[in-house]
Amino acid sequence: MNLFLEAIAWILEPANWQGQRSIPVRIGEHLFYTVLAVLAASIIAIPLGWLIGHTGKGREIAVGISGAARALPSFGLLFLFVMIAGVLLRGPSAVLVLVLLAIPPILAGAYAGLEVIDRRVIDAARAMGMTEWQILWRVEVPLGLPLLMGGLRSGTLQVVATAVLAAFVNLGGLGLPIVEGIALRDYDRMLGAAILIIALALLLDALFAVLERYAVPRGVRARRAPELRTTAPRRRAAAGTPATT
Structure with missing residues (x-):
């Protein structure tokens, strides 16, 4: 209990909210890596998922690749990419690892959202004379949006949790106080940073829960x-x- 109170005291310490190494700066770095990775993963996974869901082709390959990507050890993958690309490119290497981790849930949400749509709805749209492009954008995408938002929600939480590893290659974020705390045996700093990471994850989860709710067509x-x-x-x-x- 005392350690928990000391961690809260570390979070509330005014000195930790000022300067280049302050808590707001670390939160900003963490959010930057998260947003960048999720955005890049979405650009890759969403069109591919819609293509698979609309055509029904390539689903087995996508499921296999997604399953294999989920099994990748993120910590080992990060150091592997940094060693291959070099220390000067450790930033892109870290983002690439986060992108690889975010792609599977976003891809699954994209194609699953289209797969669960009642085929009678699609047949009715075709009977009305809609083209395949119109069916995708006017029927399938709006109806599949809630599951896509669920995939984005899962991918974002995955990235928020894994972005902590960026601190091990000196890239900042909320993982850096944990790394510093390990070196200094400063347990209140480590626990305080962990509490902030949990709070950030819960905040983003609540945001996506609201977006997922309102993604359902009226x-x-x-x-x-x-x-x-x-x-x-x-x-x-x-x-x-x-x-x-």
Whole structure:
């Protein structure tokens, strides 16, 4: 308990919120690597996932590659890339590792969002004379957006957690106080940085949860509301509980 209070005291220490090595600077570095990696991974994974989901081709290959990428040891991969590219390119090497870790969940969310759409909806769109491009953008992408947001949510949390490793190649972020704390045996600094990482992950998770909720098209939300109102009395009746008005 004392260590936890000391970690909170380290976070609230005014000196740690000023200067080039302050907590806000470390949070900014952490967010920079996270946003950059997720953006780059999205540029690669989302179009590929939509192509797989729309055509139904290449799903087995994508699942295999995604599974293999999830099994990669991020710490070893980071040092491997830094050793190959050189110390001067350790920044791009770290971002590349984060991108590789973010691609699988984003790719899965992109093609799964299109796969779960009722095929009758797609057939109806074709019957109306829509082209394949119009079906993708006007039907499949809006309906598949919630699962895509879930993939982005998972990928972002993966990157936030793994970006801590960037500090081991002296790239800053919230992992740097942990690395410094290990060297100095400063446990309150280590725990304080860990608390900040957890808080940042929870904040981003809550943000994506809201975005995922509002990514559901309004027509689908409007249809779900009457369904929920009609199924609740049926469940109470099945359970033997009288419905109230």
